[in-house]
Amino acid sequence: MEQKAKINNDSRFTNNESLFVGEFPRKLFQSEKDFLNWILPEQISVYNSYRKKLDEYFVLAEGRRGRGNLVIGKNENDIADITSPLADVFAYGVIETSIGNIACTIREEIAEQFDIEIMNLNRDEVLADFEEARRWTYSNWNVGEVCPQCLKSVRMISMKTKANENIVLAICANDKRLWICEEATQRKRTIPVTNFYNELMFHKKIRDAKIALDSKRLFTELNLFTDEDLSFAFQTYNKIHKKVDVSEIEVKPKEKISLLKKIFTLK
Ligand SMILES: [Zn+2]
Structure with a gap:
């Protein structure tokens, strides 16, 4: 291309x-x-x-x-x-x-x-x-695809808004980037790592500064965090920063993602 x-x-x-x-x-x-x-x-x-x-x-x-x-x-x-x-x-x-x-x-x-x-x-x-x-x-990235920057697989967490719209949080551990895709509009938004990681640490009640201030751990220890942890962190981050759907900011984990998506997620 x-x-x-x-x-x-x-x-x-x-x-x-x-x-x-x-x-x-x-x-x-x-x-x-x-x-x-x-x-x-x-x-x-x-x-x-x-x-x-x-x-x-x-x-x-x-x-x-x-x-x-x-x-x-x-x-x-x-x-x-x-x-x-x-x-x-x-x-x-x-x-x-x-x-x-x-x-x-x-x-x-x-x-x-x-x-x-x-x-x-x-x-x-x-x-x-x-x-x-x-x-x-990021603009033409689709859910299920590899990272547009490094072409490696990304961790994907599917969520639904209160209005029942699908959104997907994508995390590339290789590039240390995360972004949100709203499936209905295909709009993507990059998420600043530090703010997101702060919410994750708050949610996990981790106060040890060595861990809580080291946002790179989101990527190096990504497998330590469950989909629920990550979607909850996004939910609280979004309440403050209003990235998605300003009137409907409640986000909850979706039901089990399909096997196909899981394969993409795992490697
Ligand atoms: Zn990447």
């Missing part, structure tokens, strides 16, 4: 010229949209709705994280909000290239504005000229 980034063909940039220059306000360059649209799968409506915004909204300013972080807003003359706490990540993916890993991030829209980031994780600039090896995103 190798795709050459279209940016290589964009005549706006000569080789090795830095991207994301320009006066504000302006529309997003096509090359910038190419970096972002692929983490917004067209066939998933919750993601697809942001493609239109990338076309219609304006770049208002550089964001607080500097080069590669832009604030996008609906109205050309709006003042970019760069003082409120950064919104949650809405979509995330990485393009692995000859100039480093380029992380593409779109954050949640708040008051008709949202942040986008296109950042080289290995250096401070994204250059126009690079060879692409592969790309991966």
